[in-house]
Amino acid sequence: MLEYFKTILAKVSFDKRLFEKELRKAIKSLISDELQELKNWCYAKFGHIYGPIIEKQFVLVQ
Numbered sequence: 001m002l003e004y005f006k007t008i009l010a011k012v013s014f015d016k017r018l019f020e021k022e023l024r025k026a027i028k029s030l031i032s033d034e035l036q037e038l039k040n041w042c043y044a045k046f047g048h049i050y051g052p053i054i055e056k057q058f059v060l061v062q
Contacts, residue, residue: 001029001030001034002030002034002037002038005022005025005026005029005030005038006038006041008022008026009022009023009026009042009046010045013045013046013049013050016050016053019046019050019053020050020053020057023042023053023054023057024057026038027057027058027060027061035058035061039054039058042054
């Protein structure tokens, strides 16, 4: 599932709202081990564009 969500997030990264929506879905669907990997990947790939969105979504998880 992790790879699936990475693919989806990469495809919707052109749109802020879609990215946030799909990130929320991913966070709800993944287990805790995968969440840390997803968080690291999101910051590495999209942190420069969507850093505040990523931070907001992952803060809600903890």
